[in-house]
Amino acid sequence: MTTVLDYRKIVDSILAKTGKSEKDIKDMISNKIERFAGLLTEEGAAFMVAKELGLEVEIEFQSERNLKISDLRKGLKNVCLLARVLNIGEIRSFERDGRKGRYCKIVIADETGETTLTLWDRQVQMIDSEKICKGGALFVDGCYVTEFRGNLALSLSLRGRIYNADGRYDLSKLPRVKPSLVRLSDIKEPTKNVDFFARVTRVFDRFEFEKDGDKGDVLRFEVWDGKKITKVVAWHNITSKAQKLYSGELIKIEGADVKEGRNGLEVHLGTRSRIIENPKTEIVIPEIYEITGKSYVRKKINEITEANYFAEVFAEIVSVRKSKFLYDFCNECRASSSNSVCERCGKKTKKRLVVSLRIDDGFANINCIMFGRVAENVTGFSTLKLTELVEKDGTDKALKLLEEKMIGSFVLLHGTSRKSIGQKEEIEMIVDDILPIDNKKEVEGFYYALSEMKP
Ligand SMILES: [Zn+2]
Incomplete structure (x- = not known):
């Protein structure tokens, strides 16, 4: 009731x-x-x-007991229903009026149809703990029906509850879900809603697109499943998660569609897809050194003494170099340009972010240069946002903001060393990826190293 x-x-x-x-x-x-x-x-x-x-x-x-999805009408409240989870979307966070929270849209189905259901904080935790998972059955108690762009959807109310229904209810009428775990290199033709494990090999910049009235973000990356490299295209909201992936990272992707692309099959991720980092699995995907030719070894900065080191470094940001922060870049030729039209192919160039930072690990310091996606990840600014900022307030103001935001914070990065092209010849690093930090482990290690150095 x-x-x-x-x-x-x-x-x-x-x-x-x-x-x-x-x-x-x-x-x-x-x-x-x-x-x-x-x-x-x-x-x-x-x-x-x-x-x-x-x-x-x-x-x-009063309650609307045990409705079917085809019975849903706009404005209905206190809906209870039994359904199977077809897809779990990316978990997203929101912040408004100082209140932080998470939400997630999942797609559920019964014998009469399918719909999306929005879950909030407490139920999102059930995804973390795998009580809600793709293919599982749920009893949903206390949601209301909304309409968005002509589509009906369910949202769980504040007092709503969700129960895992496996083994507790008669599930014989619910649609069956075919096992969707595949090995990417085994797929020979287009297919929908598959899951797979892979390692990330390369991640490109995020771009805005506008096509046939659809507008949003797109980001391409590539994955390796041990046999084959496959191109992945992430659309809309999932690009925020995809742009933080790093080369070598093991991921699981759920709810992907495989489509025919320009150069063979490629994977597409949309609102029904999600990327799971550090997934638990017994499937072994080999490391990718042989594919990328890069093996990042943890180094202290004073050990990076010459060009072409692939190093992993953990350090504190101590300064931000003043610069224009943006340059013209041709995405087709993957080259910089001196103006807004590419000198090589004649296409319109895009603004690309570049940030130069000095980092210090207590042993030495080094200059690091970050481009595009990596610069967005470290600054927390999108290229668009920083372009607006520079155009409106100038580079001095932008520098001040970046300094306030970054100085004193720690970064874990993968980079390639090179001789600087400036007047003062020194070793600097081009940053290939920013990695998530295991805070406790890294920061404790950092201060331990500092204390060891003191007389
Ligand atoms: Zn070009």
């Missing part, structure tokens, strides 16, 4: 008992909804407003 609140009744009761105008009441309700970052329904917000005004609100008990 779940509770049902009647919006109109609550508003009428506030009107009658407080003498406030209908407009005032509605403003209070919409403020409430705003403050809760869209987590509250209109009814829930009205209920809270009434409570704050000291009014008793009548709660009716």
